[in-house]
Amino acid sequence: MNRYPLWKNATVLIALVLGLLYTLPNFFGEAPAVQVASVKSTHKVDAKLLAQVEAALKTASIAPQGMVLDLNSVRVRLADTDTQLKARDAIERALNPVAADATYSVALNLVSDSPNWLNSINALPMYLGLDLRGGVHFLLQVDMKGALTKRLDSIGADLRSLMRDKSIRHGGISREGQTVAIRFREAETRDKARGVLADSQPDLELVDAQDGADLKLVATLKPVAQKRIQEFAVKQNITTLHNRINELGVAEPVIQQQGIDRIVVQLPGVQDTAKAKDILGRTATLEVRMVDDEASANPSVMDQAARGQPPPGTEYYVERGGRGLLVKKQVVLTGERLTDAQPGFDNQTQEPAVHLSLDSAGARIFKDVTRESVGKRMAILLIEKGKGEVVTAPVIRTEIGGGRVQISGRMSTVEAHDVALLLRAGSLAAPMEIIEERTVGPSLGAENIAKGFNSTMWGFIAIAVFMMSYYLLFGLVSVFALSANLLFLVALLSLLQATLTLPGIAAIALTLGMAIDANVLINERVREELRGGNSPQAAITAGYERAWATILDSNITTLIAGIALLIFGSGPVRGFAVVHCLGILTSIFSSVVVSRALINWIYGRRRKLEAVSIGQVWKPGV
Amino acid sequence: MEFFRIRKDIPFMRHALVFNIISLITFLLAVFFLSTKGLHFSVEFTGGTLMEVSYAQAPDLRQIRQQLESDGFVDPQVQNFGSSRDVLIRVPLTKGAESSKVGEQVMASLMKVGAGADPKVVQSKAPATTPELKRVEFVGPQVGKELAEDGALALLLVVVGIMLYLAFRFEWRFALSAIIANMHDVVIILGFFAFFQWEFSLPVLAAVLAVLGYSVNESVVVFDRVRETFKKKRGMTTPQVLDHAITSTISRTIITHGSTQMMVTSMLIFGGAALHYFALALTIGILFGIYSSVLVASPLVMWLGVSREQFVKPKVEKQEAVV
Numbered sequence: 012m013n014r015y016p017l018w019k020n021a022t023v024l025i026a027l028v029l030g031l032l033y034t035l036p037n038f039f040g041e042a043p044a045v046q047v048a049s050v051k052s053t054h055k056v057d058a059k060l061l062a063q064v065e066a067a068l069k070t071a072s073i074a075p076q077g078m079v080l081d082l083n084s085v086r087v088r089l090a091d092t093d094t095q096l097k098a099r100d101a102i103e104r105a106l107n108p109v110a111a112d113a114t115y116s117v118a119l120n121l122v123s124d125s126p127n128w129l130n131s132i133n134a135l136p137m138y139l140g141l142d143l144r145g146g147v148h149f150l151l152q153v154d155m156k157g158a159l160t161k162r163l164d165s166i167g168a169d170l171r172s173l174m175r176d177k178s179i180r181h182g183g184i185s186r187e188g189q190t191v192a193i194r195f196r197e198a199e200t201r202d203k204a205r206g207v208l209a210d211s212q213p214d215l216e217l218v219d220a221q222d223g224a225d226l227k228l229v230a231t232l233k234p235v236a237q238k239r240i241q242e243f244a245v246k247q248n249i250t251t252l253h254n255r256i257n258e259l260g261v262a263e264p265v266i267q268q269q270g271i272d273r274i275v276v277q278l279p280g281v282q283d284t285a286k287a288k289d290i291l292g293r294t295a296t297l298e299v300r301m302v303d304d305e306a307s308a309n310p311s312v313m314d315q316a317a318r319g320q321p322p323p324g325t326e327y328y329v330e331r332g333g334r335g336l337l338v339k340k341q342v343v344l345t346g347e348r349l350t351d352a353q354p355g356f357d358n359q360t361q362e363p364a365v366h367l368s369l370d371s372a373g374a375r376i377f378k379d380v381t382r383e384s385v386g387k388r389m390a391i392l393l394i395e396k397g398k399g400e401v402v403t404a405p406v407i408r409t410e411i412g413g414g415r416v417q418i419s420g421r422m423s424t425v426e427a428h429d430v431a432l433l434l435r436a437g438s439l440a441a442p443m444e445i446i447e448e449r450t451v452g453p454s455l456g457a458e459n460i461a462k463g464f465n466s467t468m469w470g471f472i473a474i475a476v477f478m479m480s481y482y483l484l485f486g487l488v489s490v491f492a493l494s495a496n497l498l499f500l501v502a503l504l505s506l507l508q509a510t511l512t513l514p515g516i517a518a519i520a521l522t523l524g525m526a527i528d529a530n531v532l533i534n535e536r537v538r539e540e541l542r543g544g545n546s547p548q549a550a551i552t553a554g555y556e557r558a559w560a561t562i563l564d565s566n567i568t569t570l571i572a573g574i575a576l577l578i579f580g581s582g583p584v585r586g587f588a589v590v591h592c593l594g595i596l597t598s599i600f601s602s603v604v605v606s607r608a609l610i611n612w613i614y615g616r617r618r619k620l621e622a623v624s625i626g627q628v629w630k631p632g633v
Numbered sequence: 634m635e636f637f638r639i640r641k642d643i644p645f646m647r648h649a650l651v652f653n654i655i656s657l658i659t660f661l662l663a664v665f666f667l668s669t670k671g672l673h674f675s676v677e678f679t680g681g682t683l684m685e686v687s688y689a690q691a692p693d694l695r696q697i698r699q700q701l702e703s704d705g706f707v708d709p710q711v712q713n714f715g716s717s718r719d720v721l722i723r724v725p726l727t728k729g730a731e732s733s734k735v736g737e738q739v740m741a742s743l744m745k746v747g748a749g750a751d752p753k754v755v756q757s758k759a760p761a762t763t764p765e766l767k768r769v770e771f772v773g774p775q776v777g778k779e780l781a782e783d784g785a786l787a788l789l790l791v792v793v794g795i796m797l798y799l800a801f802r803f804e805w806r807f808a809l810s811a812i813i814a815n816m817h818d819v820v821i822i823l824g825f826f827a828f829f830q831w832e833f834s835l836p837v838l839a840a841v842l843a844v845l846g847y848s849v850n851e852s853v854v855v856f857d858r859v860r861e862t863f864k865k866k867r868g869m870t871t872p873q874v875l876d877h878a879i880t881s882t883i884s885r886t887i888i889t890h891g892s893t894q895m896m897v898t899s900m901l902i903f904g905g906a907a908l909h910y911f912a913l914a915l916t917i918g919i920l921f922g923i924y925s926s927v928l929v930a931s932p933l934v935m936w937l938g939v940s941r942e943q944f945v946k947p948k949v950e951k952q953e954a955v956v
Contacts, residue, residue: 150776446773448736455685455767462905470899474892481636481888514836517900517908518843521915524896525847528889532854535885538635561857564802565850571794572846576839579787581780582677587839629635 013551013615015608023608026600027495032129033502036136039125042076043095045102046120046262048084060106060115061085067105073098079122079130086122095119119280120262137505140512140586143460145453146279147287151248151443153272158244158441159189159237164342166212166230167191171341172379173211179204182225191215191230194222201226241272244441247347249274255291274443280453288445297346301380302388302404303337313337328390328401336404338390343380348373354427357419363427364419365403374414382410391418394442402430463516470520471497474527482534484613484624489530492606496526499597504590512586522594525569529602533558534625541628547620555607562603570595637884645879646872649932656929659921660817663824670827675834676770680726680777682735686743686764691717697746704742715906720764726774736769784838791842792816795849803856804943810933811852814925818848822917826910836911844918847893851886851926858882859934863944871940875931883927890923 015023047064049056061080064087068075075098077088087102089095099117106115123129123136141148163186170193174181181204182194195201205217205228214236220227232240249266252274256264265277281287303325306312313335316327325337348369357364369377380389390404405418422430451459474493478486500519504511537554545553573595576588614620645652676683694711697720701709706724714721724735743764792812799808822841826833858878862869869877897919900912 152773152775444773445771447776448769448771450736450766450769452765452767454765458905459907462903462908465903466896466900466908469903470896473895473899477892477895513907514839514911517836517904517911520896520900521843521893524893525850527892528850531885531889531892535882535888539881557861561854564853564857567798568795568849568853569843569846571798572791572842572849575787575790575794576842578790579783580835580839581783582835584835584839587836587843591843627635629638 013548013607013611015611015615019604020608020612023605026499027605030495030498030502032132033134033505034498036123036125036129036134037501037505039123039129039136041121041136042088042090042124043092044089044120044122045087045095045099046084046118047087047102047106048116048118048257049114056080056083056085063106064102067102068098070105071097071101073101077127086120088122088124116257116261118262121280133506135505135508137501137511138508139456139460140510140515141277141279141449141456142451142513142583143456143463143511143516144279145451145456146277147281148278148447148449149276149288149291149445150269150447151252151274151276151291152446153241153245153248153274154442154444155241155244155272156189158241159232160186161345161441162240163189163191163232165345165347166215168342168376170208170212170230172376173207174204177203177207179207189231192220192222193228193230195226195228198226201228204228245272245274248441248443252276252291273446288448291445297349298342298392298394298399299344299377300342300390300392301339301384302390303339304387307336326399328392328399330401330404336388336390336401338392338399338401338404343389344369344373344376348376352431354424354431357417360419362419363422363424364417365422365427365431367416367418369414369416371414374412377414377416378410378412381407385409459513460516463513463520467516467520467523471523474524478527478530482626485534485537485610486626488606488609488613489527489534489602491609492530492601493523493527495605496594496598496601497523499601500590500594503593503597509589509593510586511590512583514583514587515590518587518590518594522591522598526594526598526602528565529558529562529598530606532561533602533606537623538625538628541623541625547614547623548617551610551614551623555603559603562599566595566599636887639880639883642873642876642880643883644872644876645928646875646932646935649872649928649935652924652928653932656817656925659821659824663821663827666824666827667820670830672823672827672833673830675832676723676772677835678777678780678833680772680774682724682739682772683768683770684722684724684736684739684766685714685768686720686722686740687767688718688720688764692720692746692764694720697722697743700742700746701739704738704745706739706742709739719767736771740764740766780835787838787842788819788845791845795846799849799853799856803860804939806934806937806939806943807852807856810930810937811849811856811926813933814852814930815845815848815922817929818918818921818925819845821921822914825917826914831910831913834910836908837914840911840914840918844915844922848918848922848926851890851922852930854882854885855879855927855931856934859931859939860944863941867941871935874941875935879927879931886923886927890919894919 047056047060049060058080061078064085065075065078068087073089073094075087076090079086079088087098089098096119099119103117106117125134125136167184167186170184170191174184174193179200180196181200182196184191184193186192193204195204201219208215208217208228208230212230214233215230216233218229218231220229245268249268252266253264256266256276256278261278261281263279265275265279267275269275276291278287303322306316306322306325312322316322316325316337317335319327321327321337324341325339327335328338329335349367352368353366355364355366356362384407386407388404388406391402392399393402394400403418403422418430471493475490478489478493480486482489497519500522504515509515533554536558537550540550540553541547570592573588573592576584577592580588614623694713698709698711701711701722701724707727708725710721710723712721713719722739724739727735796808796812799811819841822844823833825831826837831837855878858881859874862874862877866874866877894916897912897915900908901916904912
């Protein structure tokens with residue numbers, strides 16, 4: 012007798028029902044939608060926003076198919092792409108009256124069209140990779156050395172004010188490669204300085220050195236501090252990228268750290284790669300430095316500087332107006348101290364202006380600097396890949412405390428907006444470089460889906476026809492098991508929300524093609540047992556039992572290859588490996604347990620089973 | 634239906650030497666082509682920019698190439714992809730230039746071709762000559778190097794992992810011969826890619842590794858039978874046991890591989906250019922997989938001196954009770 016205990020049958024049944032349930036959302040397809048998210052942390056996404064969006068749609072007389080509020084966005088489902096565009100414009104107008112100062116990002120998106128009860132049990136369609144839905148993928152490399160140099164620069168500035176506060180006389184502080192050197196005249200002051208530094212700068216390792224007549228104290232970052240700075244740099248860059256991408260209005264961007272020093276950015280649905288790259292590629296860092304006004308006013312010095320020989324301690328830059336100016340190398344403030352930048356207008360003159368907010372440390376430094384330099388100019392520089400650009404060089408009119416800074420004069424509204432955006436988004440902790448880029452057009456994405464789907468479907472049909480004609484009823488059971496396998500695989504992929512790529516679809520096809528092996532093994536084995544003269548019931552039992560060891564061994568070897576791909580593969584290969592590994596696991600279950608349950612159900616109860624439908628069993632010598 | 638009506642065990646082992654010599658020759662040929670021609674690595678490995686553009690009408694490739702060269706691109710490759718209206722452009726990495734901008738620059742060049750002077754190609758400024766960008770891939774030099782290293786590591790991990798598993802489940806002789814037989818498959822697939830200068834991309838690498846796992850699977854099925862036969866049937870010589878094992882699994886071997894190949898053929902037909910080389914690598918792998926894992930691995934096991942004693946030495950009673 013071949014009977015499964017109740018629990019086994021129940022397991023199979025429950026697995027099938029769950030599989031069906033979680034596969035279901037994939038059949039409903041996706042509906043056009045508009046996604047509203049907050050760009051500013053001060054504005055939360057809540058029921059009030061939902062009401063606002065609803066009102067906006069009502070005034071535009073657009074009837075939404077559904078509205079969902081989740082943790083950080085409101086999604087409005089719409090009937091077709093035309094209404095989608097209209098709805099976006101209507102919501103955009105209502106929520107962002109000043110286009111230049113957007114509070115919310117309003118983006119086109121697709122949402123699952125499955126009924127709400129499915130969504131509520133977390134049954135979502137498979138998450139399609141960029142090669143299937145179209146979009147841009149970037150891999151960015153964070154320049155860790157750059158992060159360290161930057162940090163050393165600002166440490167240099169800190170040390171200067173520290174020395175001043177403690178009134179220790181020194182002969183100059185400068186960064187030399189990956190070290191900061193402080194010069195002294197006397198050994199006493201150096202000892203005193205060392206004591207002070209050891210207390211206040213625990214990250215620094217101090218070494219005495221001698222340079223001609225000068226005594227030096229050479230400070231390097233401790234390895235632990237270096238590691239922390241690098242980790243922080245990547246985190247900070249990710250945050251900055253988040254801000255920048257929010258400005259782009261992309262639905263569901265992916266921004267993740269990969270490895271120690273890399274960041275993956277994926278922007279589904281983005282077609283305007285030039286703009287995306289422009290915004291991402293502004294791997295700019297911000298610096299505030301003083302302008303050397305005296306030298307800048309001297310025509311002969313400026314002439315020399317323009318020819319590449321600026322006076323020591325300064326650098327030559329050309330302002331946006333085209334005028335040259337000399338900026339001191341010493342950095343007053345970096346972009347890290349900047350918390351916000353908004354375009355606006357000067358209260359008195361009504362000129363376009365940019366309002367900056369600094370954090371407390373930044374505010375203190377800024378206050379000190381402005382007190383000492385009223386009437387002088389300061390330059391705000393954007394440093395991109397080692398090349399600086401003066402964004403603006405305003406005159407300091409008065410001492411500025413409290414960390415609220417306004418830059419105005421010689422700016423148009425558009426410029427003010429641009430500068431604010433650059434300043435706000437521009438505070439990367441370390442420079443970055445795009446080292447990999449992949450853009451897939453939406454038509455290619457749809458083609459890829461069709462190709463992958465067709466390959467799988469026709470392959471499946473071919474296998475099904477063959478199996479059924481060769482093994483008859485056992486073949487039908489095998490095909491059912493194979494379908495169950497496909498069902499489990501798709502359900503698992505949907506449940507895990509693993510990214511499905513074209514190689515992933517290929518892996519589904521290949522896994523199915525390989526999974527049939529288990530059923531062929533079983534069926535051949537059952538035939539062999541029948542050939543050997545066993546009774547049908549005994550043949551079924553023996554066939555399944557003997558095939559099991561082989562199936563296990565052969566699947567484990569395949570799994571080893573899959574896991575190796577999973578560990579070492581990246582990008583497309585990883586997509587392949589995930590599906591491949593999952594598929595091997597589901598195939599073991601479906602081809603052995605599910606098919607056995609079905610065979611048991613068909614034949615298991617019959618006491619006097621004369622023959623089974625497994626195709627012709629040819630016996631030698633008969 | 635029953636395709637395989639075999640009365641007696643087929644004496645495969647009698648021809649073992651022939652099979653292995655054929656194998657060795659193919660293997661050496663593959664190595665020869667690999668070393669002389671080398672693999673045609675895709676952009677993913679070499680670094681550079683790859684673009685797929687689509688035209689409404691078939692464009693003149695020669696003209697595009699000339700335009701790109703005159704715009705300062707060194708050694709650009711321009712070829713059709715899938716259909717005559719789809720064009721694939723490869724631009725190698727150039728030092729110094731801002732490589733991530735190459736895509737835009739190439740598009741600018743292509744636009745110039747559209748507005749070019751050749752009246753045969755351009756009747757007017759019809760949309761037929763404006764390319765539509767379908768795909769851009771840019772890979773920096775450091776990524777490519779890593780991919781190659783990771784690929785080699787993955788291969789190593791697969792080989793070691795499978796050998797350990799087989800040594801644990803069976804015997805070191807099986808492990809060694811299975812891995813030799815299947816590594817030689819991998820080399821042969823690579824040999825094909827070198828000989829025809831097919832593009833070796835990441836999906837192809839994935840296919841190669843998947844094939845490795847898959848064909849070992851094949852050897853496992855035969856070895857399983859060998860072990861079983863050794864345990865069950867006494868008085869058979871080792872070659873006879875191997876013959877019996879291969880013969881009794883041959884129908885399963887061919888049906889399974891046939892089924893897998895049906896799926897792969899479907900990918901070859903419907904999968905388009907993107908899956909073409911992937912499916913091709915699988916096809917070669919499956920065909921040689923049958924051959925090598927059955928007809929190369931088994932003789933190797935024989936020559937390595939496998940015998941009944943290795944399986945039924947200490948636990949004879951217990952083992953037989955189980956069977």
